[in-house]
Amino acid sequence: MHYFEFAEKDATLYEATSSMNTGLDEILEIRKDVSATGATVDVSRVLIKFDLSYISSSVSSGLITNPKYYLNLFDAKPTALATSQSLYSYPVSQSWIMGDGRADSNPRITEGCSWTFKFGKINGELWDSQISASGATWFSGSGFEASHSFGHKSRDMRMDVTDIVNKWLSSTVPNEGFIVKRSGSIGNTDSNLDEGSTTRLGNFSFFSSDTHTKFPPTLEVEWDDSSWTTGSLSPLSSTELEDLVIYMKGLRPEYNQKSKAKFRLVGRARFPERTFSTTPDNLTVKYLPSGSTSGDGAFYSIKDAETDDVVVPYGSGYKISCDSTGNYFNLWLDGYQPERFYKLCYKVVSGSGTADETQTHFDEGFTFKVSQ
Secondary structure, three states, X not given: OEEEEEOOEEEEEEOOOOOOOOOOOOEEEEOEEEOOOOOOEEEEEEEEEOOOHHHHHHHHHOOOOOOEEEEEEOEOOOEOOOOXXXXXXXXXXXXXXXXXXXXXXXOOOOEOOOOOEOOEOOOOOEOEOOEOOOOOOEOOOOOOOEEEEEOOOOOOEEEEOHHHHHHHHOOOOOOOOEEEEOOOOOOOOOOXXXXXXXXXXXXXXXXXXXXXXXXXXXXXXXXXOOOEOOOOOEEOOHHHHHOEEEEEEOOOOEEEOOOEEEEEEEEEEOOOOOOOOOOOHHHOOEEOOOOOOOOOEEEEEEEEOOOOOEEEOOOHHHEOEEEOOEEEEXXXXXXXXXXXXXXXXXXXXXXXXXXXXXXXXXXXXXXXXXXX
């Protein structure tokens, strides 16, 4: 199971324009600008905060159990990125105001958070009273750092931030949001770290909460809600699994965004064997592999039906369940964007051997719309 929380507020802090607010920009940037001579280095950092009240109450009530948390940021055409590098997240240690500014505002807006100020230039309260231009402050140490490594082609970010979110939910530190940045110190004064060095690493661009695209930042909650009760059902045989087809039962074209829906699927042999029975074999429901054997099981993934972008990847939180009627899984649709079409895909893992030998993928065009 999974749930998506959308950002409550976000902004980019620019070292070069240290009092400028960008709270309403549609793009979040993690920049590194090195002068031609290498004499000056200016960077930017991202602040982003999520309201955790619903997640907290769901964990406390047992509705969400043993979750993992991922911070998702989506690529908005970065420039000149180095082949391999990492970004880091930490919990912000002070409150801040998002503000109404944009990078192209004229005149420049200085009310709201910036590299120098927490609340704005008129208020004048610095992030750090000892450093006039600090670029925010954050908690560090064990359990306060998360990271994500980027390869040559990977530009979206799905960062495991479980430890940080658990610190907030346990009230170890207050939730003032994440700061996302390259490795570097408060005030960007350490030339041995990525931010302060003269190495050119390029500029990350991600869509903000003010984007008009389908890709705002999200905090993804993932947990295993699967259950397995087969009643009088029989399993699909190894022969049936070799040439399997999957179809949906009762898939509706549209679901309300506030609903929690149960999706049912059935697997059967493509060409059922002829048997002498009062019930045709192609109407007999059997269940998919349960996952009780290490590595085996059935899983679902969700894609954007128009772009084919993966919204929900295959993982341990996306196992198919079973009851006496057949296989199913549940979705909390209040974490999905409304007026958007989604596509259901499946993976069945069974037997031994290589991934190609044991995994079968199904992308049969099962789509639905989430409506407001």
